[in-house]
Amino acid sequence: MNLQLEPDVAFGIHPDLGVAAAVADDRPFLDEVLRKHHFRYSSTFDVYLLPGDTPHNTAVRAVARASGEFQDVGLSVAADPRIMLPASIPTPDGVPVRQTLPGQSLTALTGELHELRRSADVADVLEQILDEHHGAVGDLEGFIDTAAAWCERLDTANGRELGLHLRTIAHHVAFLGDQLVAAQLDLADMPDLTPDDAPPLSEVPLPTRHEAPSVTHTARARAALSASPNRPAALPTSPEEAARSAASPSVPRRTR
Template sequence: MTLQVEPDVTFGMHPDFGVAAAVADDRPFLDEVLRKHHFRHSRHLDVYLLPVGTPHNTAVRTVASATREFHDAGYSVAADPRIMIPPPVPTPNGVPARAPQPGQSLTALTGQLHDLRRAADVSEVLGEILDEHHGVVPDLEEFIDTAAAWCEQLGTSNGHELGLHLRNIAHHVAFLGDQLDGAQVELAVMPEATPENAPPLAEVSLRDRQEWLRVTNTARARVAVASSPNRPATSPKHQGNDAVPRPQDASASPSRTR
């Protein structure tokens, strides 16, 4: 058996030009695939580069798509994990930028659930989604608030109206975060573990949305008095009904803020 030490294609990060690709030798197919995915060869650097200003998410998807095509054709590919790290979010002067966190996508976190056996472990993963600094839910709320601010900058009545609508959506996302926070507390104090004879999670079919059971008042009461090793034993806000509340002032800041 012969081991191939050098990959056919390597993707990495250039400090000045972003995502770059290098090939082991000059083969027309490698050049064709890279150009198909918008890479262009730089004779000065002898690497392939994406166009200047390519958004981070677009670059990541481009690398993934090109990698699949190379793999399907039998070529080996290596990629620098730093490609996945997003750039920091711009902040006002004097405010430190949030450090980007790789691997915090919902896809990655959902994949973790398939290997867990204890409720406390599921609670810990759910905590990553709710984390104030790099959780998916707070990030979604911030994204919608930023989109609302962009609309308001248009200076038009339609832009202002859409901005208010987006801020109302951000409020609903904040409410969702509060509900998930309660679920995390309940998971953290559950003593049960998954039975050894339980089928793998991948084999369990998910229910249709209309079949999902509503959280009972009894369950909510347990959450209200439950303590967690990850947070003080304080009672979360109790919602009087199951309806998502609509804010009186859509421009008000949502309850979950950074």
């Protein structure tokens, strides 16, 4: 077996230049793929660079997609894992900066469920999305709150209305997280084990879900206005929704 010590393409991150790609030679294919994914050659530094204002997630996708194309034709690729680390979230003066870590995607966690047999193991996976500092539920709540603040910063009537609507959605996300914590605790206490002769999880039909109607721009605007303090809020359409709206989080979040 021949081991190639130097890769055909190497991706890294520079504190001042951002995400960069270095190539082993000047093959046109390497240049073509990198340019396709928005890398541009810098003769000053002899590397390919993404534009300085490229968002973190966009940069990660560019590296992943370019790497996939190179590997599909048998080329070797190396990438610095620090590319996956997002920038810290800005905070007001005096507030500790929240350290960001590369989290596992929900797709990856869903894939893990297919390999598990013990209830306690499923609880451990569920706990990862409920983690107070790096869980997907908390991140989603923080994202929606930040989007609400962005709308409010417009200092317009529409911005304030939509900001209020988004904060209501964030409240529902927090309530969902509390319900998931309760389910996670129940799973942790269950001694159940999947039987050896149980069918693969991929062959078990998922629950039927009703398709939600498409949301038009007008409907979104109407929904934003419905939560206005100057207008009566829309009444829940069912007793179950009324109970959810009135309920307050009853189960504290926990982390290990």
